[in-house]
Structures are given as C-alpha cells and as structure tokens.
Amino acid sequence: MGNILEFLVKTGYHLIFLVLLGTSISLIVRYNSAQKEIFINSTNILSTAVNNKLDEWEGYFQLDEVNSSLQNQNALLLQKMFEYGINSTSAPAYHQDSMVFDVIPVKICNSTFTLKNNNLTLCQGSNNGLEKDLGVITENGILGIIRNISPNRARVMSILHSQSIIDCSLKNAGAHGSLVWNGKNPKILDLIDIPKHINVKKGDTVLTSGFSTIFPKGLLVGKVISVELPKGSNIFEISVEVFNDPSAVSYGYVIKNKMAQEQKLLEAQDE
C-alpha cells in the first residue's frame, strides 16, 4: 500500500497532466469545428491504414485454404475445358460421369530443374487417385509424366529429363513433332521431327497433340522462338520457349484419361 502511495505521489504530477491534456484535447475536438474535421479525417486515415494492414495479415493466414479451394475450382474448370475442347464457345450440358478426363489438384513437394535428368515429387499418391503414366500440368503448361507411385507420394519425370519425349503439334502449321530437352536452359526445349516442307513461323504456338492417352489435345505448351534448317537436313531445328517456368511451380494438376485403358487394350490387339 505504501509503495502504491509513493508511486502515486511521484507520478501524480504526470498523471494529472495526462488526464487534463486528454480533457482539453477532447474539448478541442468536440467544440471546435476546424479541429474536429482534421481529427475525424486523420483518424479515418489511420483506421483505414490499420484495417488494411490487418486484412493483409489475415489474408496471409487464409492463403493456404484459399489456394486449395481455388485449385479445386481450377481443376473442375480444366476438366470441363478438356471436355468441350479448348476453343469451344458453346457449353453443352454435361454430366460428371460422362467426362473423359478427371483432373486432380496436386501439390509439388520437391523438384529439380538444374540436372540433366530432372524429377518432381508430388505430395499426393495412389490414395488420392493418382496412377502411373498420368500427365501432370499447370495452368499454362505441362510438367511431366508420373513414373513411380507410392500410397502418398508420386514421382514425376519432368519434361526437363533426357528421356522425356512429349508429342506436340504446332497450332498454325498443324504439324506434329516431339518435344525434347537438350539439358541447357530449363525455359527452352526443342521441337524435333518437323519436316522441312512445313511452313514453320517464329511465334507459332506449340500445343499438345492429344495423340497419346496422357495429355488431352490442345494444352498450351510454349511458343516457337527460333527456327533453323541445318544444311543438308530435312528436319527443322525448332526452339520452343515454354509458357510455365518449371523452376518455380508449387501446384499442379494431374490429368486422368478414363478411356486410356480401353484405348491401350484396343491398340494392343493390332500386334
């Protein structure tokens, strides 16, 4: 008790000052119109700034949740898109069961892009419906093909792998070729097997051809940045810059073709 009294005696002067200062400022703000306006404006600016900051922080906390919900919505949209064709404007009635492609959102746990043979690891596995030989894409490009699978993880052979060959076509020229990586720049891939009679132009868009059961037709891959015809060769050397940056992806989608099994069985009967 004595301590409290001592404290009050020592600081009472400052306390009285603060209380009276608060009183006079509240009087000023209440009864002087000019100061009142300035006060209201300033507090508005301050509270808006504080609110914005708080919203920003709150946004960060919800980012994960928002991301996964957006990813799910994207997956659904991609699924519809594959069904109707990428450039189709009409929207026929559809049923979930009748769709050929399933799109599964996935998270990328680990990836390399600097080696000669690059791989990715997905945080999902067979428990989430993934299977071997399914294609992995992002919103604006392709990532690779699932090679190995465990219950909760999947290993993907990246398009930046010396063994990776993806069947692609040129949008305007209409020709088919194979997309391979020469092991140098992760943004630049080579499109090979385009014969020299095709009219290939710089800037042409490279799409997936849809000939394999892995990727649907018409997925964006990249654009042609240089076309060369070596002397005495019948085949172009085409450099393609991919739209997505394989070194900076953390989310993707796995595409599951429900007819793949059937198509493979049918094609196997030829032999």
Place this chain on the structure above:
Amino acid sequence: MSSIILRNFLRGLGLVLFQVGILSRLDLSLGSFTFVHLIVYPFFILLLPINTPKAVVLLFAFFTGLFVDFFYNSPGVHAGAMLIAAYFRPFALKVLEPNEGYSTKFSPTMVQMGFNWFISYISITSFIFCFAYFSLDAFSAVYIFRIFMNSVFTIIPSIFVFMIIHFLFRSKV
C-alpha cells in the same frame, strides 16, 4: 506568506482580465501578415512561487486557460496550451537553475533573479506555450510553417508588453 498568495492572485486576475478584456479584442493583423498576436496571461503561471506544488500549478493553468477559452470561443485550446506550458515549467527552472539554487519561497521574478535570467526563462516557457497553443489551434503538422511563424511573432511583442507591465507593477516577491 498570505501576501504572496494575494499578490499572485491579483497578478493572475489582472493579467487574465487584461487579456480577455483588451488584448482579445485587438486586431493586430498587418494586411495579409496575420501572425502577430498578444498573449500575456500565461506569465501569471510562470511567475507562481517556485515551491508551489506542481499539481496545483497544473490545475491553475488548466482552469485559467479554460476561462480564457470562453472569451476566445475556442474550448480547450488555451487550456491545453497552458497545461503544456505549466508541465514544462519545472524543466525550464531546472535547466536555468543558478549555482546557489533558488530561494524557493519566492517567485521567479525579474527583481529576484535578474534581467538576463528572467528573459531566458520567459523566452523558453513562452515559446513552449506559443508553440503548443498554435499547434492545438491548427491541429495538424501540415501547418508547421504557420505554427512557427505565429509562435515567433507572438512571443516577441508579448514579452515586450509583459515587461512593461512587469516594470509598472514590479514587486520584490
């Protein structure tokens, strides 16, 4: 003792009435140069005896300011400025404390402390008062130039007027 209280009371009453009766009605703007004001009543607080309890000085300052505010039609502005000036009075006294200390019974007047000391004391404290007063009046740091000009051009004539009054009514306590 009672004569000190009476003297301070009369000094305060006289200065406040002089302020609200005469100075508050003067229009001192020189054309577009509107920075000149005359404010002398705060000197009453500055001249209270040095041993007056600090809390009492604060209360006096606040209510005197509030009283003046009624005549200036600016509730809180004079009160807040007076409060700030009274709050910093002990600090100013400490900074200017002579080697032999104060004779705490008396007021820090010119007769007691000498002309040089007195001028520095009222310059510092009235600058604090004026700066606080014009800051609360403008209420925004945007007007810092105006606040500064107002303070400077109020302190100089106010001190001058107060010195005249102080000479006319000079006392030993």
